[in-house]
Amino acid sequence: MNDSVVLVTGCSGHLGARICCSLKESSDSVVVIGVDSVRPKFEEHIDHFLTLDLSLLADIPKTVDHIRNLLSEDLSVSPNFSLGLVNNAAFYGEIDGWGVDFLEETPGAWEQVFKVNLFAPFFLCQSMASLLRAHSGRVVNVSSIAGLVAPQFDLYVDTGMTNEASYGASKAGLNHITKWLASWFAGDVRVNGVAPGGIERGQDISFKDRYISRTISGRMASENDVAEVICFLLSERSEYVNGQVIAVDGGWTAV
Template structure:
């Protein structure tokens, strides 16, 4: 019988994490690195990638971390990742589509009432949050197929599964754009579609995070927490276990699933 220790081991496996320089990207990369994986961080800022690599290697000195500075809105750059990963590692075992177009209150046509949300910004969000994930799964599938442990993990959101409670945003500059919800909802269904099409060579699963505490306005945070059964917003470390489960052989007979990691937000 295989031990849990061996099932969770990621030794000699290569994991590519998009949005790798971000808060969640760093946390899940650290978790997989602790299990023995080599990590390829993908993001659009080389200084941010360099900082993430230093942080990860400070925590785990033996961890191999490579970086790829890629704009996921650029189709040509996405295609180029195949050659880059092959040159750096010679293989790929796990793809984590973690990057997200989340915008902010200064982005035109984003955190505004529905009637004012812009088509141009919608297109950018869908390109990064959904089209890029589809494309990376497509171009990297041959590498993943040649691994005996190929896995794809898509990162969606609670808002890819349920509608927003707009009263949470009253009195703040925050918003909840349709493009974010639609693109993240697409990730959930893309997961199901890929799980049957890429089987049995590649397992495909999804994680849907709830809200993460990042200095949001106090009024929003208080309302959010009051609506969350576990009584707090999320932290980056809350997602390490879910990603490690889907990336490792702990979930060797699991595909097509969407795991809500949201403190119970969607249980009401």
């Protein structure tokens, strides 16, 4: 029987897919529930996929009820399973006021970014609180170095790339609720975060060269670098780590 269940939001994205895959690779007895607004291209590492637009906050409790039913009906899950939640989804979309300079950011884009990146993780934890408490819950919030330090804007010169204030502010808020929730759950549920540095994905070469020259480890992150730390935070190996946001950034924020 499977003795752990992990819910991963943003499972259709680059990092989400890698997290689901790493979870399956690290254990034969884990059930992965993937949540996203779009269906993943590859579902072999996901046992149950649920469609949810996380910006529709009122839909979160209904989805959690659905998960509760699913778990009670899934005969492969042990009654004493441990429950993990990885809040990994983040807003990257086509919307006015997103992907633009400071002077063009809009209230609508701020609202959407905050709903997906900050409000949804908070209200998922709220809706899942009793489930998490009953099942040795472990929550990992996927933040960013953008929530820890201000952007170095000269990185982006002549690349067309941006670094929105709304994104960094939502991740800084996520870092705070990570500690807040760890304190509220008072040890019944561990709540931690990871703050990845830039993940290499064929970015503009001048950006990449500048970025690498400022990173102690001399390279950008891979999805695997981040997924490994998330798996550790979900496991018993990190039993005494609580309320922390661990930078997985090759030393970017250390200097």
